[in-house]
């Protein structure tokens with residue numbers, strides 16, 4: 481079974497991707513940002529175990545490390561980073577202005593520097 485990890489899957493594009501990959505039979509691990517119930521939780525409940533929910537704030541390096549630890553041993557066929565888009569006005573954006581478009585698709589975002597440092601690739 482193919483598997484996808486989607487960072488920022490609570491709504492809009494990320495949720496749409498999670499829904500479509502799940503419909504096509506992929507295993508999907510999506511992340512939500514806050515503590516509230518989201519569309520991803522509803523999707524997971526009706527996915528027969530194919531969709532799972534993790535919590536992550538991409539601007540918090542310790543949360544990135546914790547997610548990495550929770551997913552140790554898992555491999556993914558696809559990673560889609562849809563979250564933590566800034567307009568350059570965050571503390572992270574000021575202190576880490578450079579990032580890699582390759583690992584931050586679809587748009588460049590400053591917090592990806594901390595993600596790159598902690599992520600398992």
Ligand SMILES: NC(=O)c1ccc[n+]([C@@H]2O[C@H](COP(=O)([O-])OP(=O)(O)OC[C@H]3O[C@@H](n4cnc5c(N)ncnc54)[C@H](OP(=O)(O)O)[C@@H]3O)[C@@H](O)[C@H]2O)c1
Pocket residue numbers: 487488489490491492493494511512513514536537538539562563564565586587
């Ligand atoms: N929607 C479109 O038609 C469209 C078209 C072209 C380009 N784009 C670009 O694609 C990107 C995503 O668009 P979207 O419409 O899906 O955006 P969105 O509706 O704002 O969704 C962003 C996702 O990222 C999560 N997120 C935000 N901050 C986060 C953080 N610090 N850590 C972890 N997760 C975080 C959000 O979680 P919460 O729900 O918890 O906040 C949500 O799941 C944006 O850069 C947008 O400009 C969108």
